[in-house]
Amino acid sequence: MDSVRKGEDSEEVEIDLGDSSDPEEFENEEEPQTLWKAQPSLEEEENIHTSTLVEISDTKPLITARDPRGINDCLKVTFEDVIAEPVSVRSGDRVWIWSHALFEVCRVWIYRVLSVLLAIPMSVLSGLLFAIINCFHIWMVSPCVQCVLIGTRWLQSFWSIMLQILVAPLLTSAGKCCGGLSVHLAKE
Structure with a gap:
């Protein structure tokens, strides 16, 4: 077995595991560069921000767009939708x-x-x-349906042959017979 020997073409990498919250380390206010994370190229950076996989992900919760498909559009309720005073009856401005x-405040905090x-x-x-429904469907329902279909x-x-031999000619002839009929409506 080939093994890697120390000293042969090995490159030493220094990794700083210090706390990044130390203010004295970064006096020129530059962000520290992590050695273990490659910087994306310009194309990759543009694709990251425009990719739909990043915007709508199953594993990463969406913080800004929490209802991207508009499921709960009916719940966009404002004060004016619930309470409205007509011109003839008004309370005080402070009220x-x-x-x-x-x-x-109550709507948001409650x-x-x-x-x-x-x-x-x-x-x-x-x-x-x-998870239970998916597991049941994947491992029980789908195989049973496929077995029945096979x-x-x-x-x-x-059934297809019987429809083509018996039913299709009857319906075709009935369609041709009724195709010559026309209905004219006249006012008396």
Whole structure:
């Protein structure tokens, strides 16, 4: 077995594992260059920002566009959609401003609190449910359907032949007979 010997064509690489948060190290305010990460070329950098795989990924959560497919467009509710005063009946300006502010604050913070309490358990349950459904479909339903389709190829061929021999001529002749009929509507 060939083994790599020390001292033969070996290149020594220095890796700095120091803390990057030390302010005294970077006085000219340049970012440290990591030796283990290659810098992308100009083309790669453009492709990174324009690639749909990076923008919509199954493994990386989307922070800016959280509803990219517009599933919850019906939930875009504002204060004016819920509370509206007609011109004839108006409350004071301060009441309207405070109502608007409290509505927005309550809507945002109650949603945040409920999402903290419910998002993680619902995500786990949804992931578990979809994993079970996918596993069941991939390993049970699809093979059974394929077995049935393979076993009934002769029936599919037989049914196709019977339709072509018996039903197609009857429907073709009925279509030709009814094709000569026309309906004229006249007002009396």
